Amino acid sequence: MSKLRRILIVEDHALVAKFYRLALERAGGYACLVTEDVPEMLREVEAGRVDLAVLDVSLSETEWEGKPIDGVSLARLLRERSARPLRILLATAHAMAGDREKLLAASGADDYLEKPVYEAGQLVGKVERLLSSH
C-alpha cells in the first residue's frame, strides 16, 4: 500500500504526546493525529482514516457519553467503530507492570508500550512490527 499510514495518539500529557508525534512523523514517516476528543477520534476511525492508535491507559481529560473513559474502554470503542482493521498500542506506566496482561486482554489491544519511552526508534519499531503483521 502506497498510502501514508496514519496514527492516532491519545495521551493526556501534552509533552509526551508531542514526543510520540515527532518520533512517529520524523523517524517513522507516519502521519499523526493527536487528540483527546472522542467524537473526533470516532469520525476519523469511522471514515477509515486511522491505521493504528497509541492509547494511554489513564486519560484524565477524556470523556464519552458524559463519563470519564480510559484507554482500555476507548480501545474497544475505537475498534468496534473502525471502518478498517485497527491496530492498537496501549501505553502503560511502569507501575502497572503487574496488571499489564490483564489490561491487554481487557482492551483487546495488540501490544503494549511500556512507558517511559524516550527513544524514537523504540516506538517506531513497535509500530512498524504491528503494521506489518497483517
Added chain:
Amino acid sequence: MVRRSLADKEFPLEESFFEEMKRYLGFSAEDAALLQRLGPRMEKYFPEMAERFYAQIPLHPNAFRVFTGGEAQVARLKQTLQQWARGLFAGAYDAAYAEERYQIGHRHVRAGVEQKYIISAMGIVRTFLSECLLLEFPASDERLRYAHSLSKILDLDLNLICESYMHATMHGLRSLNQQLERANEDLAEASRTKNEFLAHISHELRTPLNSILGFTKLILDGLCKTPAEERELLRDVFASAQHLLSLVNDLLDIGRIEAGRMSLHVEEIDVRHLFDSTLPLVAIQVVEKQLELRDETLGVKLPRIRADEVRLRQVLLNLLSNAVKFTAKGSITLRARAEEGFLRIEVEDTGMGIPVHLRGAVFHKFVQVPAGQSRRTGGTGLGLAISRRLVEMMGGQIGIEGGSSGRGTCVWLTVPLAEQPAKASVPERESVPASTRSAGEPGGGVSGPV
C-alpha cells in the same frame, strides 16, 4: 457492699475457682468447723495483729506510698484488718466469701499496691497467727490440727487476692495489645501512604525527565527540520527541567521539615514588597491562560509582619500558582487585612473549587484533588503540605474555603504582625498545680489484710 471496677466486669471471678482451690488444698468441712471453733479464742489477738501488721508498712516506701490519708486512714486500716481476720474464722467459706476476698484484691490493684507486698504481708499475718496458736495450744498435736486448717484458709485468701492481680494484668495486657494493634495499623497505613507516594513521585519525576531525554534525543538524532523547531523543543526541555527542579525542591523541603531541620529566618518584613516581588512570578501564566489578576491590596496601607520572607514568598507563590493552575477562566484575587494581631492574606480564584470534604485533606502530604481532575496539572501533592508547615512554623495558620461567589476556592493564611513579636506564635501553657492531684480513694484505698 461490693464495688465493681471495669476489670471486675471484664474478668469476673469464676464460680468454680474457689471450689477448685478448696479441692486442690484439701480444705474440708472439718477445716471449716475447726476454724469456726478457733474464732472466739483468736479474737483477742486481732488488735495486736493489726498493730504488728501496720508496723511493717512504713518499712516499704512503695507500699507506704498509698497511705496519704493520715491517722484516720491508718485507724481504718487496722479496723478493716481485724474485720478481715474475723472473716477467717466465720465458718462460711462460700461464693460470697470468695467474692469479697476477690474484691479486696481489686481494691489493692486500684490503689497501686504491688502484688509482692500482698504476699509478704500475708506471710507476716501467718507468722503472727502461728505464734498465737502456740500461746493458746501448747500441746503440739492439737495445735498442729488448727495450724493446718489456718494455713489452708490463709492460702485460699491469698489465692483469691492474687487472682485479682492476674485478671488486672490480663486486662492490662489486653488493652496494651489493642493499642499495639492500632499502632500497627497506623504504621501499615503510613507505610502504604509512603509507598503510594514513592510510586506517585517516581512517576512525577519521570515525566519531565522523559521529555528532557526524548526531545534532546530527537534533536541529537537530527530529526528536527529547522533550527526554529529545535529551539521550540529546547524550550520544552528547559520547561521540563524547571518543573523537575521544582519537584526536587519540594521533596527536599518536605524532607527537611519532616526531619526537623528546616530553620526559618524570621524578621520584620514589608508586605508590600513581598507582594510586589511575588505577583510578577505568576503574571506570565495568568496572561497565557487569559485570566485576570486582581490585587485588592493596592493602595491599602499594610502593616509590617514577622515572617521568613523567602519562605513566605514560597507559600504565596504556591497559593497563586495553584489558583492559576486550577482556574480555567475568570480571575485570581489577592487580599490582605490586619486581624487580631495577625495579617490575613487571601488568594481567591474562580476555578474548579475543592469539595468541602477534601478541604482539610489537601494540606496533608501527598493528597491531591482526585485524579481525573488534577492529573493534567501534575505536581507532587506536596505544595500545600509544605505551605501549611511553613506558615505554622511562622506562628500563623492556613485554611481553605469556597470562593465568595459560591464558585472557586479561597485559601487564606495568617502571619503575626510585627508589633506583637513571638507572643502569638507560642501559646503559653497553663500550669497545673501539683497539689490538685487526687490522693487516692477515700476509705476504700487500702483495706483487708494488707
